[in-house]
Amino acid sequence: EASGDKLYTEPDYRIATAIVLGSEGRGIRRLVKEHCDFLVRIPLHGRIASLNASVAGALAMYEAAKQRSPS
Numbered sequence: 001e002a003s004g005d006k007l008y009t010e011p012d013y014r015i016a017t018a019i020v021l022g023s024e025g026r027g028i029r030r031l032v033k034e035h036c037d038f039l040v041r042i043p044l045h046g047r048i049a050s051l052n053a054s055v056a057g058a059l060a061m062y063e064a065a066k067q068r069s070p071s
Contacts, residue, residue: 001028002050004041011040013064021057 001022011017020036022028033039042051042059051059 001033001039002041004039006038006040008040008042008060009063011038013067017064019057019060019064021053024053 020028020032022032028036028039040060042056044050
């Protein structure tokens, strides 16, 4: 969510987490947003306006996997 209150790297993904993705055209519906604990944003630079849902989801899941790895 572009207006998310946290960067996608800030939440503690080591706890039980559900990652909710919206559609590429409409985003996340209002009622779904209202039931989320928080919304995250992915910073974009240059001429990129948005990422498709699979890329955004992959970034969030990678961050969750990174935080959960025992390194």
